[in-house]
Structures are given as C-alpha cells and as structure tokens.
Amino acid sequence: MSTLRDHKVKAAHNETLAASLTAPFYDWAVTVYFYAAVQYIEAHFSKNMPPFHSPSHYKRDSAIGLSKTLKPIWRDYRELKNQSGLARYEAHINFKASDVSKAKAKLDTIKSVIIPTL
Amino acid sequence: MLQYAESQEALKFHSGLFQGSNCSETQTSQVSSSTNAALSGYKPADWIWVELSMVAEVERVFVWQEDDLYRVVSVVNKNDEAMRDKIYERELALIESLPTFRFDFYVLPRMGNELAELVDYSTKPAYSRR
Numbered sequence: 291m292s293t294l295r296d297h298k299v300k301a302a303h304n305e306t307l308a309a310s311l312t313a314p315f316y317d318w319a320v321t322v323y324f325y326a327a328v329q330y331i332e333a334h335f336s337k338n339m340p341p342f343h344s345p346s347h348y349k350r351d352s353a354i355g356l357s358k359t360l361k362p363i364w365r366d367y368r369e370l371k372n373q374s375g376l377a378r379y380e381a382h383i384n385f386k387a388s389d390v391s392k393a394k395a396k397l398d399t400i401k402s403v404i405i406p407t408l
Numbered sequence: 409m410l411q412y413a414e415s416q417e418a419l420k421f422h423s424g425l426f427q428g429s430n431c432s433e434t435q436t437s438q439v440s441s442s443t444n445a446a447l448s449g450y451k452p453a454d455w456i457w458v459e460l461s462m463v464a465e466v467e468r469v470f471v472w473q474e475d476d477l478y479r480v481v482s483v484v485n486k487n488d489e490a491m492r493d494k495i496y497e498r499e500l501a502l503i504e505s506l507p508t509f510r511f512d513f514y515v516l517p518r519m520g521n522e523l524a525e526l527v528d529y530s531t532k533p534a535y536s537r538r
Contacts, residue, residue, distance in 0.1 A: 348477055348512040355503035368496045369489065372515050376487075382519060382526065383487060392489070 291343055294336045294408060301329035305397070308390075316385035317377035323393040324374035327367055330397075330404045334360065337408065347371065363403050366396040452506050456480055457535035459502050463494045468523070469535040479512045483533075487517035 292300075304326035311319035331350060335342040344350035354360040354367055370393060376383050457469040460482050468483040482495055492515050499513045518526055 348510045351513065352503055352507070352510050355500050356507055361500070364500050365493055365496045368499065368513070369492060372492060372513075375514055376517070380516070380526070382521060383517065 297333035
C-alpha cells in the first residue's frame, strides 16, 4: 500500500510529464493531468485512519462524492476523468491546447483543496 | 436533486418516452436510506435515468448493473463543458441519494455522428429522448 509520500511523489511525477507534452499529444496531456489528480486524491485518502485506498475509479468517485472535504472538487475531478476517457477511447474527438490548459486549471483547483489537508 | 414527488411525476412523464427494457416498475429498490425508501417499487436504474434525463441535452442514458456497481453512459450531441457540468451535478446527486451503490459515469458526445457509428451498445438505452 502506497504511503502519503509515495502518492505526492507520483502526483508530481505525473504533473511534470503532463506539462512536458506538446502538440500533437494534447490528448495524453489531459489524460496524465487526470492521473496526477488521482494521486493527489489518493494522498488525501491515505491520511484517513485507517488509510483508505480506492482500488478502482468508481469506488474513488463515490468516496469523493460522499466526502465533505472533496465534494467541492467533484466537478473538476469528474471533468478530468471524463476528458481522460474521451482522450483514450473516442477517436472522433480532437483535443486542443485549450483543453490542456483547462485540465491543468482543474488540477490546480483540486490541489488547492487537497494540499492543505495533507 | 429530484425530490420524491418530483421523481414520481418525472417517471410518469417519461413513461411515454421510455423506449428501453432496463426500466421495470415491478422490482423493488435496494436503496436502504430513509430518503430513498420512498422509491420502493422502482429500481435504482430508474432513479438514474430519471435524474440524468432532467438535463435537456441528454439524449440517451445507458445503464448496466454489476452487483452494487452501476455503469452509466449519458449520450449528448455537443462536446460542451458547461453542459457536462450540469450532468455532473446530477451524477453527484445520485451518489448522494444512493450511497450504498457505486457508479461509473461517462458522458459521451456524439458530435453529429450516429451513435451506432461510435459504439456497439447491444443494450437498449434505459432512456431515449424523442
């Protein structure tokens, strides 16, 4: 089971990768921003006693939706998750630089709520 | 979030629009919370499609159940974030209303394509807007 530190390191790792991706890999940049968000959220849950680790996205979704602390970032997390799914599976949808900027902004919002709790 | 009385009206309203096979009024809801006990007689899948169909841009709702997990796909036409936000609010309402269940939500913009060109959903939609 990963520790709080592990999750924070992995989150920063993913964030660095996302920021390094340029055209035409906007789809992957959006996806990696989502996985950075996942690591920040897992870092938050790892602080629970006993620590909680969500083994799947749907269990994480419910945990976010039912958490007073995390509920305010539901729409940001949910948009990142949806965009990640569209980027990987829907070939008819093209991603632009603006989509990456929006994804980064959503990650920043998520971090602004989670980092103070860590 | 739909209140019970509103949901009953919505179910009646949508019964004329309903084209799928996932909606049954004969099965008892497994929802245990007191709020949703009033929904006895309806499956959680009914609650799901009613809630999501409240967003005018949602054209179809697909619902698959796997034990306590509901996989839900809302089909829309445009790839629009503001519209998705409205759907996400409804999804959150479902998580709060049905806390004993788990959800895997997805919003699929078809962007002018016929849905059949994008996916092969053998399941009939729980909800289709006419």
